[in-house]
Amino acid sequence: MIGIIAMRDLRSLFAQPLAWVVLAVVQGLVAWFFFSGVGRFERLQPQLSRMSDPPGITDITVIPTLDSAAIVLLMIVPILAMRLIAEERRAETIRLMYSAPVSMSEIALGKFFGLAGFLLIVVALTAVMPLSLLLGTSLDLGRLAAGLIGLTLLLAAFGSAGLFFSTLTRSPIVAGVATFGLLLFLWVINFGGVDLGPLQPAIDYLSMLDHYNAFLEGTIGTEHAIYFALVTLGFLTLSVQRLDAHRLQT
Amino acid sequence: MEERSTLIEADGLQRFFGPTQAVQDFSFQLERGEILGFLGVNGAGKTTTMEMLTGNLAPSGGRIELNGCDLLDNPRPAKASVGYLPETLPLYTTMTVDAYLRFCARLNRVPKADLDEAVATAMRRCGLEDVAERVIANLSRGYKQRVGLAQAIVHDPEVLILDEPTKGLDPIQVREIRQLIRELGKSHSVILSSHVLPEVEAICTRVQIIHEGRLVLAEDVSALRARMQHSSLLLGGRALPAPESVQGIQGVERVERLDDGRLRVFHDTQSDTAEQIVARAASEGWGLWELTPERKSLEQVFVDLTGASESEVQDTNEEMAA
Numbered sequence: 116m117i118g119i120i121a122m123r124d125l126r127s128l129f130a131q132p133l134a135w136v137v138l139a140v141v142q143g144l145v146a147w148f149f150f151s152g153v154g155r156f157e158r159l160q161p162q163l164s165r166m167s168d169p170p171g172i173t174d175i176t177v178i179p180t181l182d183s184a185a186i187v188l189l190m191i192v193p194i195l196a197m198r199l200i201a202e203e204r205r206a207e208t209i210r211l212m213y214s215a216p217v218s219m220s221e222i223a224l225g226k227f228f229g230l231a232g233f234l235l236i237v238v239a240l241t242a243v244m245p246l247s248l249l250l251g252t253s254l255d256l257g258r259l260a261a262g263l264i265g266l267t268l269l270l271a272a273f274g275s276a277g278l279f280f281s282t283l284t285r286s287p288i289v290a291g292v293a294t295f296g297l298l299l300f301l302w303v304i305n306f307g308g309v310d311l312g313p314l315q316p317a318i319d320y321l322s323m324l325d326h327y328n329a330f331l332e333g334t335i336g337t338e339h340a341i342y343f344a345l346v347t348l349g350f351l352t353l354s355v356q357r358l359d360a361h362r363l364q365t
Numbered sequence: 366m367e368e369r370s371t372l373i374e375a376d377g378l379q380r381f382f383g384p385t386q387a388v389q390d391f392s393f394q395l396e397r398g399e400i401l402g403f404l405g406v407n408g409a410g411k412t413t414t415m416e417m418l419t420g421n422l423a424p425s426g427g428r429i430e431l432n433g434c435d436l437l438d439n440p441r442p443a444k445a446s447v448g449y450l451p452e453t454l455p456l457y458t459t460m461t462v463d464a465y466l467r468f469c470a471r472l473n474r475v476p477k478a479d480l481d482e483a484v485a486t487a488m489r490r491c492g493l494e495d496v497a498e499r500v501i502a503n504l505s506r507g508y509k510q511r512v513g514l515a516q517a518i519v520h521d522p523e524v525l526i527l528d529e530p531t532k533g534l535d536p537i538q539v540r541e542i543r544q545l546i547r548e549l550g551k552s553h554s555v556i557l558s559s560h561v562l563p564e565v566e567a568i569c570t571r572v573q574i575i576h577e578g579r580l581v582l583a584e585d586v587s588a589l590r591a592r593m594q595h596s597s598l599l600l601g602g603r604a605l606p607a608p609e610s611v612q613g614i615q616g617v618e619r620v621e622r623l624d625d626g627r628l629r630v631f632h633d634t635q636s637d638t639a640e641q642i643v644a645r646a647a648s649e650g651w652g653l654w655e656l657t658p659e660r661k662s663l664e665q666v667f668v669d670l671t672g673a674s675e676s677e678v679q680d681t682n683e684e685m686a687a
Binding site: 116119120123126127130206211213216362 | 423444447448453456457516
């Protein structure tokens with residue numbers, strides 16, 4: 116059932132220009148970051164050759180590309196996710212699922228995996244660029260893999276947050292802005308120089324950027340994976356509850 | 366599985382929206398093979414009741430059993446036995462008719478092996494074969510309505526719940542959809558809502574009149590028809606007598622002369638007043654050219670049933686005309 120809902124969403128996404136525009140925009144931007152990364156590596160080449168243990172092309176080109184890709188997607192995912200439930204409620208197509216023998220968890224998970232499927236395509240297309248370097252040089256493939264897993268987990272968290280905000284309102288735009296606000300806040304949450312004393316560890320823990328960076332360093336740390344899993348599961352659970360509450364509306 | 370005869374059993378349904386009570390103490394049953402009409406003005410609580418029956422809205426109180434399964438305790442089999450056509454068509458307009466119906470069938474757990482047949486049957490019954498590969502957004506209103514109906518029947522449910530199925534259609538399309546519903550009524554049980562009496566009369570076997578969230582009348586359509594039976598006659602003729610002389614005929618209660626010279630004769634329902642009037646007209650040479658039985662209008666029935674004030678009925682009347 117989850118697969119049926121997810122596939123329908125994915126198909127109808129590709130029937131509209133939005134999916135293609137998003138793919139093109141993300142690909143274009145990431146390509147530009149990647150291109151400047153390659154340029155940077157070439158510029159630094161003379162200095163690197165004089166170092167005893169120089170950073171490789173993975174450090175200088177690949178990792179910054181993944182880093183920027185995350186920021187691009189931080190802005191794109193809310194736009195993709197905002198319509199998941201809000202649009203269905205506005206068009207009243209959601210009644211199709213409410214009247215069918217389908218549970219609220221199946222609806223929420225179907226919607227989530229539909230979006231996740233699209234985001235996996237984005238991750239795959241992003242991965243192609245660093246991998247193309249294999250034609251001319253060697254890469255730290257382990258580190259690239261860790262980075263891609265991190266990006267995937269990060270996008271799952273983004274997507275589930277977007278899904279949750281989409282259940283809160285009938286207006287997709289409102290859901291999108293709220294999602295973007297929350298994600299950006301979690302991204303920059305410990306940027307400020309202010310020390311919040313005893314609260315600081317909690318604030319640091321909430322930072323999506325820190326957990327993502329841990330993956331980019333090349334380690335798949337359990338605690339960081341758990342953080343993303345918790346965020347994703349948390350928002351999915353809240354989404355199911357919101358869907359249930361729609362029937363109780365007063 | 367045994368064939369149940371009672372497909373819907375609703376008991377003491379209640380629904381509040383904040384402080385306002387949209388549905389109060391609503392109980393009824395639906396038997397196999399019945400076409401039940403919910404009749405009421407806009408805002409009477411028809412849609413709210415239907416949304417509760419289909420699991421779109423949780424009741425504030427009461428119990429619903431669909432095909433023997435409680436909707437709250439056992440929603441999956443309960444919902445599987447119902448097909449719902451909401452007032453706003455739940456169409457994914459970017460999909461083709463075929464893809465959309467396939468999705469609806471899968472959503473209602475039609476096994477993959479039966480999918481082709483289920484979709485083909487639904488399309489044939491609703492006359493959609495010619496537009497199977499068209500995108501829904503490009504279809505006319507009438508076809509969209511049919512797609513909505515096809516969506517409700519694609520998993521061959523025991524009960525169909527149709528909210529204003531002929532809304533916004535032109536008279537020819539209305540006739541087609543009514544024909545289709547009558548056809549579906551042979552193999553399914555149907556509940557449909559309407560705010561126009563002739564529609565309910567034309568399709569349904571039983572009618573429930575809902576007014577301000579309450580069930581005010583539940584009876585067979587034939588009984589409703591009798592209730593609305595004519596209680597006045599319109600007479601037109603070249604040489605009609607004075608109202609006073611018509612007054613003398615047995616069963617006549619009151620006679621009034623209309624501005625155009627015709628007479629309106631109010632009579633009781635026991636005597637064969639019309640027959641006697643015709644006999645008198647023939648023997649006295651009234652030159653009769655019109656004798657029309659007048660029916661009670663729905664708003665009069667509403668007044669009888671609810672004791673609503675005249676001004677309320679006036680509003681009702683305007684809504685019915687709209």
